[in-house]
Amino acid sequence: MKIIIAGAGIGGMALAALLRRRGVTAELYERAANFDHSGYMLGLYPIGARVLHGLDLIDDFFATSERMETYTVCNGHGQEIHSYELGQMLDGFGYSGGIMRGELLTLLRKRCEDVPLHFGTSVTGFEQAGDKVEVKLSDGSTNRCDLLVGADGIHSAIRRQLAGELPDHETGWGCWVWIVRDTRRPPTAVVEHWGAGRFLGLYPIKGGLGVVAATPTRIMGPNAVGGDGARVKAHFAVLGEGIADVMAALPDDLGQTFWWQLSDVRAKSWHQGHVALLGDAACAFLPTAGVGASMALESAAVLDDELGRTDARFLPGALARYEMRRKPRADSFQDDSRKLASMMMIESTELSWGRDQLMKFYTLDMLAKTIAQSLAKPI
Structure with a gap:
């Protein structure tokens, strides 16, 4: 079975690695020129991290991530509202840790060393004819396969052709993301400041913190502040002196940070014929629950499982079961x-x-109901 994967993000790379483990070599096309710009942080819950066990990468994950043990919510003045022990929900199911996205991609790439990966080339469209897919590439060439997997992100060209233009679910907010190294803060603590018109999250990674500063886009987005980091620092200063160190690490030139417009999208169907969607192309996530990477890994594992029990003749049925x-x-x-x-x-x-x-009375299970329930459910 010949498989082409559009997109070499977490989902696409994980699927390629899982297929290779079974002796199936997919071909990957990635629009980016390299992985140099994959530098924001993410969290993995046990539901996602356990996929790394099957790839014999879990020890590498332990070595390159930071365990997340506590979760504290503060108000808009830096005062603690509620603190939670994450072990109460996660113990018995596996490891939960923070890792740089680039580090996770590097781990997955270790299991894709001989997999063809074409940087600087994207899949722009496709045509299905019988049981084959003619894939159109951004360099003007074409390729043929039995299965095309669209793992090309929230703005997926594959999804657009399958389902047309779908409206984004917009929050009206966005966030600036940067990294702080050599912090003296507790290394395993997740801390969030929930203010009025301001949100600041501090997330552990190996050797530092990932920082997310979110605010209504019209107030502090790129078009509102240009590249002026000083304006963003002033906007968040009201959260108190307790964040002075992380705000001082925000570059004055915001071009050195990552801007994330906080929106998501949901495909009505994940497959059609011999074409399937994976990861954010199928269902994109706001970062508020931190589940996007875990969901991409889970979906890659399920798709690989279904593909391992079929051949090219019966792909539509396998993709229907995957969905x-x-x-x-x-x-x-x-x-x-x-x-x-x-x-x-x-x-x-x-x-x-x-x-x-209200947050004073919220339990961790109430905050993360679906995560708590999903830990013991089969996929």
């Missing part, structure tokens, strides 16, 4: 991420205060 196993679960995680976003991203001072009072 049945994955779409409801991914949609429920996306719903959780959206609900968390509505709690975190509040502009009104009064509503923010009311939210803070």
